Amino acid sequence: MTAGEVGEAGIRPGAGGHPEVPPAGAGGPDWREWPARQQPDWRRDEFHAPVRRALDAAEPLVTGEEVRELSARLAVVCSGDAVLVQAGDCAESFHAASDARTDAVVAVLDRLAAGFGGGRPVVRVGRIGGQFAKPRSRSEEVVDGVPLPPFRGHLVNSEVAEARARRPDPRRMLTGYRLAASAHRRLAVHREARSGGWGPWSSHEALVLDYEAAFLRPDDTGELVLGSTHFPWVGERTRQLDHGQVRLVASARNPVACKLGPGATGEDAVRLCEVLNPDRTPGRLTFVVRMGTPAITSALPPLLRAVRAAGHPVVWVSDPMHANTVSTPDGRKTRFLAAMLEEVGWFTRIVRDHGEHPGGLHLEVAAEEVTECVGGPVPGFAALADRYETLCDPRLSPAQAAELVARAGF
Numbered sequence: 001m002t003a004g005e006v007g008e009a010g011i012r013p014g015a016g017g018h019p020e021v022p023p024a025g026a027g028g029p030d031w032r033e034w035p036a037r038q039q040p041d042w043r044r045d046e047f048h049a050p051v052r053r054a055l056d057a058a059e060p061l062v063t064g065e066e067v068r069e070l071s072a073r074l075a076v077v078c079s080g081d082a083v084l085v086q087a088g089d090c091a092e093s094f095h096a097a098s099d100a101r102t103d104a105v106v107a108v109l110d111r112l113a114a115g116f117g118g119g120r121p122v123v124r125v126g127r128i129g130g131q132f133a134k135p136r137s138r139s140e141e142v143v144d145g146v147p148l149p150p151f152r153g154h155l156v157n158s159e160v161a162e163a164r165a166r167r168p169d170p171r172r173m174l175t176g177y178r179l180a181a182s183a184h185r186r187l188a189v190h191r192e193a194r195s196g197g198w199g200p201w202s203s204h205e206a207l208v209l210d211y212e213a214a215f216l217r218p219d220d221t222g223e224l225v226l227g228s229t230h231f232p233w234v235g236e237r238t239r240q241l242d243h244g245q246v247r248l249v250a251s252a253r254n255p256v257a258c259k260l261g262p263g264a265t266g267e268d269a270v271r272l273c274e275v276l277n278p279d280r281t282p283g284r285l286t287f288v289v290r291m292g293t294p295a296i297t298s299a300l301p302p303l304l305r306a307v308r309a310a311g312h313p314v315v316w317v318s319d320p321m322h323a324n325t326v327s328t329p330d331g332r333k334t335r336f337l338a339a340m341l342e343e344v345g346w347f348t349r350i351v352r353d354h355g356e357h358p359g360g361l362h363l364e365v366a367a368e369e370v371t372e373c374v375g376g377p378v379p380g381f382a383a384l385a386d387r388y389e390t391l392c393d394p395r396l397s398p399a400q401a402a403e404l405v406a407r408a409g410f
């Protein structure tokens with residue numbers, strides 16, 4: 001079987017299209033063989049090996065020049081003279097991906113940037129162009145009494161609650177690649193239309209090593225660049241130092257981020273600095289703090305003290321969403337805008353009290369006026385039913401996110 005015979009998977013009939021699979025790249029270290037959590041169980045699938053070969057031969061989606069430029073912008077954020085707004089879906093959908101949707105996400109980034117940072121330049125980063133894979137806390141989801149494998153993002157399986165749909169399908173990686181390539185082309189059009197490099201960049205969680213590792217390749221200067229996204233992050237569940245995700249991004253020239261939950265210690269943070277930014281380059285490493293309120297008041301100060309004592313430059317960013325998730329009586333996941341505002345308030349105060357700059361916000365925001373979080377135009381649980389569309393975690397609507405950003409105190 002050749003790459004061309006593999007085909008794609010995961011697009012509803014009628015959406016169509018074929019992957020573009022140009023000639024082989026130079027190849028990098030193979031992090032696919034490293035221990036790693038949250039990987040799909042698909043290695044015995046007949047399509048696994050041919051899809052990997054196709055990805056190894058696929059054109060990277062970002063250039064070394066682009067990631068060096070973004071690194072330089074993030075160095076300005078690190079110095080306190082600019083701020084970062086990172087926003088987009090929890091899980092991007094294969095079904096929604098289009099140029100129009102990319103434009104809508106960029107419009108949301110622009111709207112948030114307009115109210116943020118007190119006049120400083122704003123680095124705009126979308127959770128876009130590859131945010132297709134999700135780590136899950138439970139290995140099973142029970143639907144109407146029937147246990148099913150969880151939805152792991154469109155890169156891996158389908159959200160449809162049927163056993164067959166939940167089977168991981170490696171061909172989805174080719175669909176994900178093609179859609180991510182389109183999104184990157186569209187982001188490039190937006191960046192070209194703006195001067196000074198403050199245009200929109202891509203980011204996603206570097207989770208599925210079969211996909212990500214295929215894109216770690218030397219650029220024409222010989223530096224290893226992760227070609228799947230401008231700004232990869234490592235999630236809270238996969239930030240083990242000796243595992244594949246951390247090692248993969250550690251070896252890439254891209255700026256990198258890592259989520260830190262309430263269980264992270266000062267020692268964890270310093271070790272991550274040593275592995276992810278051994279040269280202590282400002283802008284290279286962003287910590288995305290997602291601790292919840294009030295846990296942040298006790299969990300964040302030791303991290304700031306330890307990292308500062310060790311002399312590591314870090315961009316400190318707040319994700320006020322992931323540790324403030326609650327369930328409604330009928331079992332829907334939601335989040336309160338008030339709790340997010342409280343966490344952000346603590347974040348900015350604590351970071352400044354420790355002599356550092358609050359660097360920005362990392363948010364899950366839809367491009368549409370959804371009703372997934374409570375606050376502002378969504379007064380309570382009853383109103384969530386109107387437009388609850390997320391594939392995974394509850395997102396802010398653009399209006400809710402604009403309110404959060406305006407009141408965040410950056």
Ligand code: PEP
Pocket residue numbers: 090135234235236237259290322393
């Ligand atoms: C996410 O950003 O969607 C996510 C899963 O985050 P975390 O790793 O912080 O839980």
Ligand code: MN
Pocket residue numbers: 090091322364392393
């Ligand atoms: Mn999420």
